Amino acid sequence: MPAKKTVRIKSDDALFRASFSKPSLAVHLVRSLFNPDIARLLDWKSLKVESVPGISGGLRENRADLVYCVRFLKQAVELRLFIALEHQSQPDRWAAYRLLEYEMLIWKQWRSQKPSAKHLPVIVPMIVYIGKTPWNAPRKLGELMAAPEKVLEKLKGILPEAGYLLADLSPKVHGKLPEDPLCRAILRVMQSAKAGRLEEETPEIFRELAAHPKTEVYRQTMSYLYEYIFCQSELKRGELYDRFVSQLPEEHKGKFMSTAEMLIREGRKEGRQEGIQKGRQEGRLLSLHESVVEALEIKVGRKVPEDLREAVSAIRDETRLRELHKAAIQADSFDHFARSF
Numbered sequence: 001m002p003a004k005k006t007v008r009i010k011s012d013d014a015l016f017r018a019s020f021s022k023p024s025l026a027v028h029l030v031r032s033l034f035n036p037d038i039a040r041l042l043d044w045k046s047l048k049v050e051s052v053p054g055i056s057g058g059l060r061e062n063r064a065d066l067v068y069c070v071r072f073l074k075q076a077v078e079l080r081l082f083i084a085l086e087h088q089s090q091p092d093r094w095a096a097y098r099l100l101e102y103e104m105l106i107w108k109q110w111r112s113q114k115p116s117a118k119h120l121p122v123i124v125p126m127i128v129y130i131g132k133t134p135w136n137a138p139r140k141l142g143e144l145m146a147a148p149e150k151v152l153e154k155l156k157g158i159l160p161e162a163g164y165l166l167a168d169l170s171p172k173v174h175g176k177l178p179e180d181p182l183c184r185a186i187l188r189v190m191q192s193a194k195a196g197r198l199e200e201e202t203p204e205i206f207r208e209l210a211a212h213p214k215t216e217v218y219r220q221t222m223s224y225l226y227e228y229i230f231c232q233s234e235l236k237r238g239e240l241y242d243r244f245v246s247q248l249p250e251e252h253k254g255k256f257m258s259t260a261e262m263l264i265r266e267g268r269k270e271g272r273q274e275g276i277q278k279g280r281q282e283g284r285l286l287s288l289h290e291s292v293v294e295a296l297e298i299k300v301g302r303k304v305p306e307d308l309r310e311a312v313s314a315i316r317d318e319t320r321l322r323e324l325h326k327a328a329i330q331a332d333s334f335d336h337f338a339r340s341f
Contacts, residue, residue, distance in 0.1 A: 008263070009227040012130065012190055016087040018224050019186050020066060023047050024217050028180035029187075030068060030083055033126050033165050042081065046071040050082065052102075052109055067106060082106050082123045089130060089194070091137040093144075099125035100141060100162040125164035130190045135168045171195050181212050182221055189225055193232045202229060203247040210249060222252070226259035288321035289313050295328040296337055308334055311341060 009015050020026045027047050031039050050067040065086050072079040084102045088095070103123045110121055129135045138144055141162035142152065152159070169175045169191055177184045185205050192201040212218055235243055240260065245253055292312050293304050304312075315321055324340060331337035 009224045010231040012089050013087060015190065015224055015228045019221055021049055022217055023049060025183050026068060028178040028183040030085065032176065032178040033167055041073055043071045043073045052106055080121050082121050084123060084125045086127050088127055091131065091135050093137050095127060095137050096139065096141045096162050096164060097144060099164050127164055128167045128169065130169045130194055132170065132194055134170050134173050135166060139163055139166065181209055182218060185209055186221065189229065198229060198232055199235060199244045206252050207249050223259065226256045227263065230260045230263055284318060285316060288318060292321060292324045292328050295325055296331060299329060299331055300334060305334060308338060
């Protein structure tokens with residue numbers, strides 16, 4: 001079995017998914033989005049990440065879509081609540097519609113796993129938004145529907161509402177952050193990156209974690225943050241230490257530089273591999289270009305005109321060049337061949 005490829009934390013979505021797929025971090029984020037009266041009814045120790053085909057890494061690969069399940073407290077029968085959480089870095093007009101699709105997928109899986117169940121579980125869709133401008137997309141499905149106001153009013157209670165909870169953490173809104181220090185640090189680093197203040201604000205964010213227990217989750221999360229900051233930073237490598245690393249708390253300096261050096265090595269290796277692949281492709285194209293020209297010269301018996309040679313050399317599609325090679329073999333003249341373009 002081939003080794004599983006390491007996913008590097010280069011983007012907002014990658015950091016969000018990697019961090020909040022850990023229940024010990026997710027519980028603080030999710031709980032902070034609920035009304036306290038509802039939050040008190042849930043057994044947060046039972047929270048776990050659910051895999052739902054079509055959502056978890058499937059429906060939209062470029063988003064961090066996570067599904068959680070948590071039990072209600074003190075119920076005669078076991079009742080569960082599902083949470084569909086999505087990270088967004090820009091407003092999305094169709095968010096309410098897409099989240100309804102997610103809900104249908106969760107219910108579909110529930111029905112297939114529990115065919116004798118008489119009820120559906122409650123699903124709460126949530127969006128954590130960290131963008132440059134405030135969220136301005138419709139908050140309910142009904143806002144996307146076009147009909148006379150009178151019709152929409154009469155159909156209230158029939159048309160689906162399909163709203164979602166929103167944590168707008170954009171700079172101008174100053175949405176409430178979770179109380180957990182590590183959870184706050186992740187979101188604040190993402191906010192700083194979005195505001196263009198990553199290098200200025202990260203040292204203080206890290207200093208606030210000085211007393212945090214050095215658990216495995218803490219160490220893993222910090223490694224995610226090191227990767228993310230290095231990939232997001234706009235500083236040149238020569239400036240990185242003087243203008244950023246030197247300002248970090250002592251415990252992070254060496255670890256951040258080790259991460260940076262690892263990513264630089266990997267980048268060079270990837271660059272070499274891409275260069276090798278590109279070189280191989282260029283070699284194949286050159287060979288095909290020469291084959292077409294050579295076949296045409298043999299068939300017609302004269303040197304190929306420069307303009308026709310340049311037209312062949314401009315083609316970058318290998319399949320098309322193979323077709324032209326066949327055309328060259330069958331051509332009676334240069335004009336005859338030129339009609340193949």
